[in-house]
Amino acid sequence: MFDGSTYKRCKCTEPKLDADGQPIIDANGKPKVRELGSACPLLKKRDHGTWYYYVKLPDGPGGKRRRPRKGGFLTQNQAKEAAQKLWDQAQGGIDVDTKETVAEYLDRWHAKRVDLKRKTRFGYRDFIDRIQTCPRPPRTPRPPHPGDVPADMGIQRDQEGQPGSG
Ligand SMILES: [Zn+2]
Incomplete structure (x- = not known):
């Protein structure tokens, strides 16, 4: 208890x-x-x-x-x-001090990225939505950093900046 x-x-x-x-x-x-x-x-x-x-x-x-x-x-x-x-x-040793969940963090991050191309932004949104179906999202590991890209998403960006298209 x-x-x-x-x-x-x-x-x-x-x-x-x-x-x-x-x-x-x-x-x-x-x-x-x-x-x-x-x-x-x-x-x-x-x-x-x-x-x-x-x-x-x-x-x-x-x-x-x-x-x-x-x-x-x-x-x-x-x-x-x-x-x-x-x-x-x-x-279990997780830093619970931050009141923001990863879901909230990602939403906030996404809302700010108006600089992205529409397709890219849509792709990120889709990615975030899929993360949020996880039953127990971990908490934000550290404060957001300029230029942050959620894990896996930066790796496959092509010229169009569209995740996973090539
Ligand atoms: Zn009242």
Whole structure:
């Protein structure tokens, strides 16, 4: 069992009040608000808010606290399962600090590559989509680097820049 917890919260906000109970106005003349988080009374309703987890991992280098958390789960069980998976990965030595999955990383990478030829871009998209059908994608091994090409894709680029065509 993972070390951590699950909780439900939502994005409802309420006006921030000063000591006199008056709304605090920000520099733009708008009332400041704060999220109710897990204190929202509507959270008793099944369809209000989403489930989150947080996992307590051993401190990182330099005593850096590591408490990965994530939300958007429909049920507490889903949040628990995801937390357990993360925990297991951490026990297996995978760097779980990065919140970005490889799938997210590749999507972000692809979205930026508007410089590619249409065919090439399409080929990469197809490649990425096929990677994403893997049941347990590993996490991003390191931060993205300029000119990065996902493994295997750079090797067979021909003059047209189209993967695998020759
Ligand atoms: Zn709420």
